[in-house]
Amino acid sequence: MTVSAVVPPRHRAGLSVRRGAAWFAAVSVLAMTCLAQVSAHAQSPRAPKPRITTPAPAYVSYLTREGDTLYDIAGHYLRAPGDWAVLSRLNDMPAPRRMPAGIALRLPADRLKQDPESARVIATSGPVEHAFGKNPYLPVKPGTTLGEGDRIRTGPDGFVTLELPDGSHVTIAQEGELDIGRLRRTTLTGAADRVLELRRGAVESQVTRATKKDDRFQIRSPSVVAGVRGTRFKVAYDGDAQTTAVEVLDGAVGVDPGAAAHRAGPPPGVPLQASVQLVKARFGNITRAGEAIGEPVELLPAPALTQPAKVQDGETVAFDLVPAERAVAYRVQIARDADQLDLIRELRVSAPHADFGNLADGTYFVRIAAIDGHGLEGMPQVYGFERRRLGLAASAAQRAGSRDYEFRWFVSRAAGETRFRFVLAASADLRHPIVDRTDLSGGQFVVSDLPAGVYYWTIIAEQFENGRFYETSSSIRSFTLAR
Structure with missing residues (x-):
């Protein structure tokens, strides 16, 4: 027999309420327990609570x-x-x-509105071209103005220097490509925004000191973004190795990744100290595309010339350097000015000797730097030098039917007055001359009644021009007189 308990409706309702209250209490206790566990977990130092911050608008x-x-x-x-x-x-x-x-x-x-600005070409040498956007390339000459969207490229022995409105200078070395990405000035604040894209080769920048917090100057390559607030530095991009070298001569440079995700680099107003790497003066670094920013490396000290006061009067213009410790190569450049804004020649040599071939007469400046095993170019040294091709040709022959010996010579440069010195001796070192005549003005000299024997001689040409003394001599030659 089955017995069923019948509960009146009002009692069923009261039972349902009591059961619901019990269920709610149980759930509440469980929820509070879970919340306590979550709170304890959030307070654990091993799992800090994530903070989501939204940058404040500027x-x-x-x-x-x-x-x-x-x-x-x-x-x-x-x-x-x-x-x-x-x-x-x-x-x-x-x-x-x-x-x-x-x-x-x-x-x-x-x-904020930004007004476009332009850069002026102040020096060129060799093949230099520019193109706007996808237009064809055209030759670049001093006085040309360039702006955003212009692309510049240089060929072998091609150099170009741009001057920006604030007096900063950017020099593109041979076999280089540079795009002008941004060249603007904010109308209200006057802050300058300058971004240059280095596609290939090397660029050296002499940037005037920033005067406004939002001033920006950046050199971007495929592997880094190098930003400054006023300094002198170099950036070189090797497309084959996909590496960028940054070398800081003065001031400091902030270096950040140049990958596509970080291509813009730090925005204007962000201090250099916020960069991934801050490279200070006399240091440099090398970064490969897609890899972490390279650590700073101290640059090699400036090397020296063996004969800094030498007048370049030979067939070619050549320099000998004092070998530098830890140097694996050297960079030697020739410019028309001491600041190296008007570059005309450049050589990278593995030995401490650089021969540039012929060069027109004039006053020039040579800059030398040692390159370390990382490929970083060290601190430079600049020397002024004089190129003065004072060629001297000489000959000698015995006069027919006599015991006279006639010597003749001439110089290739006839500027100013030239005086000559003739030396004749019986030994190749000319230490004990038989004849030593100075202050000769002509191009001929005759020696008579020489006894038989072997003789050695040379002619020395001397010129004094514009307050400087120049001297060159012929090679020591010899002749034999028979009895």
């Missing part, structure tokens, strides 16, 4: 002048006249036609 302040309107302010200092609505919302202000002087308004930094 603004610049503008103080109104009598009669200003939001329309005028947007038209003068923002990208579009319609941005007056942004100003209205940002400053919680309607758009009156005129405002009194002295009202402080906030303007969004990312909407």
